[in-house]
Amino acid sequence: MERKPLIELVGVEKTFGRVQALTNINLKLYEGEIVSLVGDNGAGKTTLTKIISGTEKADSGAKIILRGEEQKNWGAAKARKLGIETVHQNRALSEQQSIYANVFMGRELTNRFGFVKRKQQIAETEALMRKIGYTSKVWTPNSPVLKLSGGERQGVAISRAILFDSSLVMLDEPTTAMALSEQAEVIEFIHDLKRQGRSVIFISHNPWDAHAVADRFVILDRGRLVFDGPKGDMKADEFIMMLREIARKGTI
């Protein structure tokens, strides 16, 4: 039986001025799989996730097919509505706003006149903070994000991604600038997402992390997709050797 892809990218290209960031990317992503998206700096990983999350527009001619339906007017609000959540590299937080305002940013719970259900948002944020194991008791959902540490901020960005019933979660360098214990928590969290049946795209500079969590590797190099295959029984050092080879030669 052939599996149906959750999301399919066909002929995705992206140019910034004269820089070709992505060249003819074709990619299928299935339900409940963890894809490690790897590549050197400037390979186009972040650009690709931004196109999937609707933050950047692909050049014309690209197709984004979600659950078999080609999507027109793809944008961030639409992507989130259809179940694609992203933990952006820069975390995308409004620092002066409260934790709960950040968790619900762009998807506020409102009544039909557009007024925000503040108490419900605060209660749900509180439950979420406990669920992802906020250790500090100092913070309430009302605390502004600017008082939080780097790891705690990442926690806010991550809780935003799991709050809604998303089917694909993309994490762009989620462990950067995190303590080792926090990194381990994020890796554990990614496994949780898979257990819940969600798909994950994971970007990391750390090849061991990228190897450890993945079901499948997608490797980009200078805007081209140079490898797309299951992990199988590939060992971590074989994977790293392959990455080095690609960085050197630009192909396999």
Add this chain to the structure above:
Amino acid sequence: MSIENATVKKFIVPDRFKPVLGAAGFYLLMMSVFIYFAPSVFLNIGMFTAVFLSLPLYIIMGLALVFVTVSGEIDLSFPSTLALTGLVFSLTLNATNYNFWVAFLASLLVGITCGLFVGFLVTKLGFSSLITTLGVNFMFAGITQVLNQGQVRQFPEFDESPIRAAVVGSWGPIPAQLLWGLAIAMILGVIFNRHRFGIHVHIAGDNPEAGRAMGVNVSRVKVYCFILVGICCSITSTISILINSTYYSTMGEGYLLPVLAAVFVGGTPVTGGKGTIAGLVIGATTVVFINTGVIAVGLDGYFTGLGFGLVIILSLLGHRALSGRLSR
């Protein structure tokens, strides 16, 4: 009961109330100085009635400016938008044989168009709102002058009309426009703090990139803020014309600095993402009292500017101290 069980709760003011408290404290401090030097003037109810006549105009304009400032932009074009919408109101009144509602609607439409125009320049063309609105201010003032041809337009027919009584009549010592101003402040305050639009205004000024990534249409939010300025200009000019039954094309000129001062004295920082409506109302009251107060305590009118400057600088210092960043 042992002493350990008694919890001593330290009274902590939540951060979001600090600007309002600061503005209120500052206002009371300033008033005590005024009362100390001129008790006969400042303890007289007539003084307050005089202040309340024009206060709502500053409140209504300031409200729109709080939205724009919190959204991360600034609007310096409102004085001439005020004059332009006032002119349209006056011209339509003449053309429709004193149909107030048609005239007000025309003025609203022009105000909305002005806001759309500024919003287009700032969000679609990516111009700095500071420079754009400075230019637009000159432009609209020019258009107003050309259309008005230096006339002062008077509407004595309004003196006895029920609409004038409802909008700017006096209810005891309280002018009706003060109640209208406060009602608008309340409505906009709820929208600012509790409506999705108000939440998005905060996000747009705090971290627009984050907002966009999370699906907030930041540009649209900013355009709506500029449109709100246009709408408030139209309301303010209409009330102002009704107060004196007169239109003159320089009617917006005195508003620029006092309204901006009201926003900042009220505790809304210029940096965006944060602001307070209650603070603005107090800030506007402070500013209007300076105008009248400096003269009432027996100083020359020339001292108004000095008083203004002092109050603004001192209030900034006060807000800085409250936010705990006095020593840098």
